[in-house]
Amino acid sequence: MMNSLLRTISFTKKRLMFAIQIILAALLPFTAPAHPMPNSVVLLTVHENRIDAEIQIPLSELEAATGLPVNDPEIGSAQRFEQQLRAYLLTHTRLQSPNDQYWRVEVGTLSFTKTQNTINGTYRELVAHLRLVPPAGADTRRFTLHYDAVLHQVATHKILVSISQDWETGQLAEENPEQVGVIELDIVNNRILPLAVSLQPGNAWTGFSSMVKLGMQHIAEGTDHLLFLLVLLLPAPLLFSRRRWESFGGVRYSLMHLLRIVTAFTVGHSLTLLLGAMGWVHLPIQPVEILIAVSILVSALHAWRPVFPGKEIWVAAGFGLVHGLAFADTLANLSLSTGRMVLSILGFNAGIELMQLLIIAVTIPALIALSRRPAYRLIRVGGALLASVAAIFWIIERAAM
Amino acid sequence: MKALTKAGSSLALLALFTLSCSSSEESSEVTPDTGATSSVTEALAVTTSANTSCSSASGVAKVVCLAEAFKTTLSSSQVSTMQLTYNQTNTRKWSNLPAGMSARVGIDLGSLNDTQLAAFRDLMVAVLEVGTSNEGYDEMLGNLVADDYLTTVGGGSDYGAGNYYLSFLGTPSTTGLWEILFTGHHYTQPYTFNAGQLTGVTPAFRGVEPASAITAGSTTYQPFEQERQLFATMLGGFSSAEQASAKLSATYSDLLLGPGQDGKFPATKSGLKVGSLTSDKQALVLNAIKLYVNDLDATSASSILTKYTSELADTYVAYSGTTAVSTKNDYVRIDGPSVWIEFSYQGGVIIRDTPHPHSVWRDHSSDYGGN
Numbered sequence: 001m002m003n004s005l006l007r008t009i010s011f012t013k014k015r016l017m018f019a020i021q022i023i024l025a026a027l028l029p030f031t032a033p034a035h036p037m038p039n040s041v042v043l044l045t046v047h048e049n050r051i052d053a054e055i056q057i058p059l060s061e062l063e064a065a066t067g068l069p070v071n072d073p074e075i076g077s078a079q080r081f082e083q084q085l086r087a088y089l090l091t092h093t094r095l096q097s098p099n100d101q102y103w104r105v106e107v108g109t110l111s112f113t114k115t116q117n118t119i120n121g122t123y124r125e126l127v128a129h130l131r132l133v134p135p136a137g138a139d140t141r142r143f144t145l146h147y148d149a150v151l152h153q154v155a156t157h158k159i160l161v162s163i164s165q166d167w168e169t170g171q172l173a174e175e176n177p178e179q180v181g182v183i184e185l186d187i188v189n190n191r192i193l194p195l196a197v198s199l200q201p202g203n204a205w206t207g208f209s210s211m212v213k214l215g216m217q218h219i220a221e222g223t224d225h226l227l228f229l230l231v232l233l234l235p236a237p238l239l240f241s242r243r244r245w246e247s248f249g250g251v252r253y254s255l256m257h258l259l260r261i262v263t264a265f266t267v268g269h270s271l272t273l274l275l276g277a278m279g280w281v282h283l284p285i286q287p288v289e290i291l292i293a294v295s296i297l298v299s300a301l302h303a304w305r306p307v308f309p310g311k312e313i314w315v316a317a318g319f320g321l322v323h324g325l326a327f328a329d330t331l332a333n334l335s336l337s338t339g340r341m342v343l344s345i346l347g348f349n350a351g352i353e354l355m356q357l358l359i360i361a362v363t364i365p366a367l368i369a370l371s372r373r374p375a376y377r378l379i380r381v382g383g384a385l386l387a388s389v390a391a392i393f394w395i396i397e398r399a400a401m
Numbered sequence: 402m403k404a405l406t407k408a409g410s411s412l413a414l415l416a417l418f419t420l421s422c423s424s425s426e427e428s429s430e431v432t433p434d435t436g437a438t439s440s441v442t443e444a445l446a447v448t449t450s451a452n453t454s455c456s457s458a459s460g461v462a463k464v465v466c467l468a469e470a471f472k473t474t475l476s477s478s479q480v481s482t483m484q485l486t487y488n489q490t491n492t493r494k495w496s497n498l499p500a501g502m503s504a505r506v507g508i509d510l511g512s513l514n515d516t517q518l519a520a521f522r523d524l525m526v527a528v529l530e531v532g533t534s535n536e537g538y539d540e541m542l543g544n545l546v547a548d549d550y551l552t553t554v555g556g557g558s559d560y561g562a563g564n565y566y567l568s569f570l571g572t573p574s575t576t577g578l579w580e581i582l583f584t585g586h587h588y589t590q591p592y593t594f595n596a597g598q599l600t601g602v603t604p605a606f607r608g609v610e611p612a613s614a615i616t617a618g619s620t621t622y623q624p625f626e627q628e629r630q631l632f633a634t635m636l637g638g639f640s641s642a643e644q645a646s647a648k649l650s651a652t653y654s655d656l657l658l659g660p661g662q663d664g665k666f667p668a669t670k671s672g673l674k675v676g677s678l679t680s681d682k683q684a685l686v687l688n689a690i691k692l693y694v695n696d697l698d699a700t701s702a703s704s705i706l707t708k709y710t711s712e713l714a715d716t717y718v719a720y721s722g723t724t725a726v727s728t729k730n731d732y733v734r735i736d737g738p739s740v741w742i743e744f745s746y747q748g749g750v751i752i753r754d755t756p757h758p759h760s761v762w763r764d765h766s767s768d769y770g771g772n
Contacts, residue, residue, distance in 0.1 A: 037655045037747065060748055064652050064730055119502055121750060156655040156745075187657055187665040 037061065038120045040150060040157065043164040043177055046199065048337050051132040051140050054164070055089070057150060059112070059124040065153040070112075075124055078112045085110060089128055092149040096194075097138040104133040141199040147183060148192050159183040161195055167340055168202030170210030173333065207340060208347040215351020218330065219359070224394060225323055228296045229265065229356065230363065231387045232316060233258055234303040234380050237371040245306060245380070248372045257312070258364055262356065264313040268320020269327060270349055276328025277345050278338075286401065288325045293394035295319040296387055303384035327352065439549045441510045441562040442617060444518035445542055452523045460700065461575055461597050467527050468573035468581065471520040475508070479517075483508040487571030487578055492769050495582070495589040496660045497606055497759055499548075500566060501559030503660075505584050510545075511563025521567060528581065528592055528698055535624050537696045540607075543622030544588045547609045556751045560586060580770070587759075589660075590696075593770025599701050601770030603763045605693070606660070610749060610757035625758045628692050629726050632733045632744055635685040636724035639673070643682075647673035649721040653732035656743045656761050666765055670736045672719025686718055690735060693742055693762045712738045722746075729756040739765050 038058035045052040059071040059078065066088060070078040086107045095103035108129035116122040134140055151157045162177035171178060181195045219225055237254035239246040248254070275281040299315070301307050308315050331344055370376050455466035472480055485491050485506055496503035513521065530537025545562035552561040565585025571578055573594075581592040587608035593601035607625060614623040639647060649671060658665060675686050690709055694702045709716075716737030722730050726746060735742040741763040749755040 061654060064654055119498060121753075153652050154654055155651040156653050156657060185657075187662065188668050190667055190669065190671075 037156065038117070038123050038125070040159040042145075042147060042159060042161045044162070044180075045165040045173070045335075046140055046163060046167070047335075048340070049133070049140065051095075052335070053130040053132055055126075055128045055130060055149075056115070057126045057128070058120075059126060061150045061154055061157055062126060065150040065157070070126070071124060073124075075112050075114060078124075078126070079110075082110055085126065085128075089130065089149060092147060092152060093130060093132075094146040095132050095134070096144045096146065097134055098142055099138070101135040101138060103135065103138075103143070106131040106133070141201065142197070144194045144196050145183070146194040151183060151185065151192055155185050157184070161197075163199070165334065166199065166202065167207045167210075167334065167336060167344075168204065169200055170202065170206045170213075172210060172214060204340075204343060208343050211344045211347030212351040212354070214330070215327075215348040215353075216355040217351070218327065218348075219352050219355035223390075224292050224296060225326075226359065227387055227390060228292070228299060228319065228323065229262070229359070231296060231303050231383060232261055232265070232299040232312065233360075233363065233367060234383055235306070236261055236312065237367055238380075240306045240309040243305065245377075248376075251368060254368050254371070255364070258360070258367070261312050261316045262360055264316040265320040265323070266353060266356070268317040268322075269324030269352070270320075272321045272324030273327045273331070273349055274345055276325050277331035277341060277348075279332065281325075281328075282332070283325055285326070285329050286398065288322060288329070289398045290395055291322045292319075292326060293391050293398060295322060297391035297395070300384040300387040300391060303380055303387070439562050440515075441513075441518065442542065442545050442549055444515050445522050445545065445562075446618060446620070447519065447522065450523050450526070451519050455523075455527075461594055461599065464524070464527055464581075464592075464594070465573045465575055467520075467524040468569060471517070471524050472569075472573075474517045474520045479508055479512070483567060484569050484572070487580060489769075489772070491568070491570045492580060492582065492591065492593075492772070493661075493663065495584040495591075495604070495606065497587065497589075497608060497656075499556075499559040499586040500564045500584075505566040505568075507566040507568025507582065507584075509563060510565050510567070510585075511561070524581070525583070528701070529590075530696055530698060530702065533695075535622060535627055536692070539622070540624040540696060541583075541588060541590070543615070543624030544607070544609055545585075546617040546622050547611065547615050547624065548586050549617070550615050551610060551751050554751060560751070578770075578772070591769070593767075593772070595770055601764065601767040601772075602697060602701065602705070603768050604658075604660075604663070605696075605762040606760070607693075607762070608757065608759040611752050611755065612746075612757045613755075625760070628689070628744065628760065629746065629758055631689045631692055632720075633724065633726040635689050635718070636720055636726065636733070638682055638685045639678075639724075643673055643678065644720075644724060647718050647720055649719050649732075649734075651721060652730055653721050653745055654730050654747055656745050656759055657734075658741065658743060658761055658763055659759070663768060666741060666763075667736070670717040672717045672734065672736070674714075675716045675718060675737075676714030683713055686716065686735065687713060690740060690742065709737060709740045712740070716740065727756075731756075737765075739767070741765060 038061065040058065040061070041056040043054040063069060063071040068081050068084060070081055072078060089107050090105060093105050095105070097103070108131060111127045113125060113127055114122055115125050134143070145161065147159060151159060159182065160179060161181050161183060162179045163171060164177040165171060165173040180197055183192065183195050186193055235245050236257045237248055239249040249257070272281065298307070327348065331341065331348060334344065336344060370379060452467065452470055455463055455470060458466045472484065475483060491506050494504070494506045500509070510518065510521070525541065526538055529541060533539065535543055545565060549561050552558065565583065565588065568582050570580040570582060573579055575597040578595045580594070583590050587606070587610065589604070589606040591602065591605070592599060607628070609625045612625070612629070614621050636644065636647070675683050678686075687710060691706065694706050694709065697705070716735060719734045719736070721732040722728060725731070726733060726744070729746060729748050731746040733744040742760070744758060744760045746756045746758055749757055
C-alpha cells in the first residue's frame with residue numbers, strides 16, 4: 001500500500017516536472033541569451049503559511065563549487081553525498097522577513113536526474129525540495145531571499161528564481177513559472193545581492209475563479225471524460241427491448257433520461273473529488289486512468305447493444321466515482337491548506353459542471369433530433385465503434401506506462 | 402543456351418559487386434577525425450583575389466571600396482538583408498551560441514554563392530592579418546572549419562560555417578559612422594568606423610569546439626591553441642609568489658563579460674599588477690595580448706598595441722584553476738586601463754566531457770567604437 005502510494009506520488013511528480021522542464025527549456029533561450037553553462041533554477045510554490053521550493057542545480061557547477069565529485073556519469077553515485085549536500089543547502093539558503101526575522105528552512109527530498117535543454121544538451125542535476133516557513137505572524141509574500149549555493153564560489157553561475165504556483169493570484173503549476181528575478185554576481189562591485197521578493201497580493205476570489213477555469217479546461221481538454229459522457233448519452237433517447245435498442249422514446253422520456261444520467265455522473269465524481277482532494281481517499285493514479293478507459297469501453301458496448309438497460313443511472317454514478325478520483329489527483333497535487341482546498345474543490349467542480357452543461361446543451365437537441373430517424377442506428381453504432389477503438393488504445397497505453 | 406544463362410548471371414553478379422563496392426566507398430567517405438569541409442569553407446580557403454578595383458586604395462578607403470564591391474555582388478533583396486541601420490540593437494546582436502539559438506542580423510554565409518563568398522573573403526582579408534597559421538584570417542577560417550565539424554558529430558544544422566552572419570550597420574563610407582559585424586557561434590568580430598577612422602574592434606569573441614586539431618582539405622587548423630599555450634607560458638613564467646597574487650579565489654566556469662554583459666567591468670582590478678614584474682615577464686603578458694590584437698591587419702593592430710603597451714604597467718593579470726590552462730574551469734584574465742581579455746577553458750557542449758575555450762576581448766572605452 002505504502003509502495004503504491006509512493007509510486008503514485010512520484011508518477012504525478014514526474015509528469016509535473018516533465019511539464020516544467022519543457023516549459024523551462026522553451027524559456028531558456030530568452031532568459032539566458034548567451035549562457036552556455038546550465039543555470040540553477042529555484043521554483044517557489046507560495047502557500048498561506050509556508051513556501052515549498054524546488055531547487056535544480058546542475059551537477060557540473062555543484063561539483064565546481066563544492067569540490068565533491070557529484071557530477072559522476074553514474075547518476076546514483078551522487079547519493080552518497082546526501083548528508084553533505086543537505087548541510088550545504090542549509091548553509092546557503094536563508095530567507096528574511098521585512099522585520100529582519102529569519103525563516104525556518106527544512107531540506108526535504110534530494111534526487112539526482114538527467115535533464116536537457118537546447119543550449120546545454122543533456123546534463124545531470126540535483127533536484128532538492130525545501131520547505132520555507134516564515135516566523136509566526138509574518139506573511140509569505142514579502143521576503144528577501146539570500147540564496148547563493150554554487151554562486152558563492154562559481155562567479156559565473158546564475159540562479160533563476162520563479163514562482164511556479166501561487167493560488168491566491170490564480171497561478172497554477174500547470175502554467176509557465178513566472179520569473180521574479182535572477183541571483184547573480186554584481187560584477188562591477190564584486191558582490192552577490194540577495195533577491196527581494198514582493199508578490200502582488202491576490203485574494204480568495206481570484207483563487208476560486210482560477211479553479212473554475214481549471215475545471216472547465218479539464219473537461220474541455222480531457223477527451224476521455226468527454227467521450228465517456230457522450231457515449232453514455234448516445235442510446236439514452238431510445239426505448240429498448242431485451243436484446244436491442246428500439247425507436248425514439250419521445251422528447252420527455254429522452255430529456256428526463258439524459259438529465260438523470262448526467263446528474264448521476266455528477267454526484268459520483270463530486271463525491272470522490274471531495275474525498276480524494278481532501279486526502280481522505282487515495283488510489284494510485286494508474287489503475288484509475290485505466291478504469292476510466294474501461295468505463296468508455298463499457299458504455300460504448302452499451303451504446304451498441306443494451307448491456308445494462310434501465311440501470312444507466314447506477315453505471316453513470318459508479319463510473320462517476322472513478323472519474324472523480326482522477327479529478328481529485330489534479331487538486332491533490334496543489335497541496336493546499338484545508339480552507340483553500342475546500343474553495344478549490346467547489347470552484348473546480350463548478351467548472352466541470354459548467355463545461356458539462358455547455359456540452360449537454362449543445363448535444364441534447366442534436367441527439368433528440370437525430371434519434372427520431374432510422375439512420376440514427378448508424379450514428380450510434382459508428383460512435384460506439386470509434387469510442388471502443390479509442391478506449392482500447394487508452395487501456396493499452398495506460399497499462400504500459 | 403546454358404552457357405548464355407551462365408554468362409548472363411555472372412554479368413549480373415559482377416554488376417551487383419561493382420554496385421556494392423561503390424556504395425561502400427560512399428559511406429566510408431566521412432571520416433570524423435579529419436572533419437568535413439562545406440562549400441563555404443572551401444570557397445573561403447582560396448588564396449587569390451579576384452578584386453582589382455580596390456588595390457590602389459588603402460586604409461579605411463580600401464575597406465569601404467571592398468565593402469561596396471561585396472554589395473555589388475548581392476541581389477537587391479540580399480542587400481536589404483545585409484545592409485542595416487547602425488543602432489545599439491543591431492550592434493549588440495552577437496552571442497557565443499549558434500545563430501539558431503540566438504538570432505543574428507545580416508546575411509548568412511550559407512546563402513552566398515562562390516562569387517559573393519570571394520568578395521566576402523577579399524573584405525575580411527583586408528581587415529584581418531593574413532599569412533600566419535591559426536591567426537588572423539586563418540584563425541577565422543579554422544573556426545568555421547571546426548563548426549562544420551560539429552555538424553557531423555551531433556551538433557546538427559544549427560552549427561556550421563553557413564550559419565555565420567555578415568552585416569553592414571550604417572552605410573560604408575570614409576566620413577560617417579558604420580560597422581562591419583561578422584558573427585556566428587564561436588566567432589564575433591566587429592569593426593566600427595567613424596569619420597574615416599577605425600574606432601573600435603571589440604567586443605570580439607573567440608572560441609572553438611573541438612579544442613583539438615581539425616583537418617580540412619590539406620590544411621590542419623587548431624585556431625585557438627596558441628592563445629591557450631601562451632597563457633600557460635605566461636602563468637608558468639611567474640614566480641610562485643607572483644602566481645599566488647595572480648590567483649583568484651572564485652571559480653569561473655564561463656566568461657564574466659560575455660555577450661549581453663556590456664560595460665560591466667569590475668570597479669577594482671584583481672590579481673597581479675604587470676608593473677611589478679620584471680621586463681621579461683611583462684613581455685610574456687604583452688605576447689598574450691598580441692595574439693588577440695595581431696589578428697587584425699598590421700596598421701590597425703599597431704596603433705592599438707601602442708596604446709596597450711603604454712598602459713601595460715597598470716594592467717593586471719589574474720587566473721583561476723591551474724596554471725597549465727588545460728583543465729575544465731581554468732580561467733585567465735588580463736585587465737588594463739583599456740584592454741580586457743578573458744579566457745575560459747570550459748566544459749564541452751557537443752563533445753561531452755572535453756573542455757573547449759571561450760574568450761572575449763573587450764576594451765574599457767572603445768567597445769562598439771564607444772557608442
